[in-house]
Amino acid sequence: SAVISQKPSRDICQRGTSLTIQCQVDSQVTMMFWYRQQPGQSLTLIATANQGSEATYESGFVIDKFPISRPNLTFSTLTVSNMSPEDSSIYLCSVAGGTAYNYGYTFGSGTRLTVV
């Protein structure tokens, strides 16, 4: 399965600022996914990022708040913009591997974000 490097692993940010999270995969993948895990909660899909097209956002998430880039088949970034304490969460990227996703979904180790 794919190996994902995600950085930063954690950060403490001031409210009103923005943070860009990077996700690097060791193989080419068609689809990359970004999730949010709020404290003590489950994971929620933010958006799906395809190379060469606009990201597809889930209900409740908007591009102005969470802009995503996908410049090639091995890399993506998620920016958390104009942060507030409510954005404090773990953000994870994920890829689906193999034909018909036979290899399941692999996750990066996550970025633990604290907004103060």
Added chain:
Amino acid sequence: AQSVTQPDIHITVSEGASLELRCNYSYGATPYLFWYVQSPGQGLQLLLKYFSGDTLVQGIKGFEAEFKRSQSSFNLRKPSVHWSDAAEYFCAVAGGADGLTFGKGTHLIIQP
């Protein structure tokens, strides 16, 4: 839209006892089903997955799960738990090329 229900928020099991974590899903077609484990401060690790074929799937760390279409369930089992199994367990469903929809998770506590 698909959904996943994990009815047990917390489960406490004695070390060496058997374990069953429940998962019910809602999806119109044949689902892709997954169980992940998340240990404190750790990332998500895939335990097992079901796409098609044999409805009893074997995973890592001695876990297995059984897909029951009639009950829309995909329960996770382990015959004998170890203290290191204490973690958060998530059931998830994928529809085709979509990302995953997760249940709320079950927190597993192991008693000595």
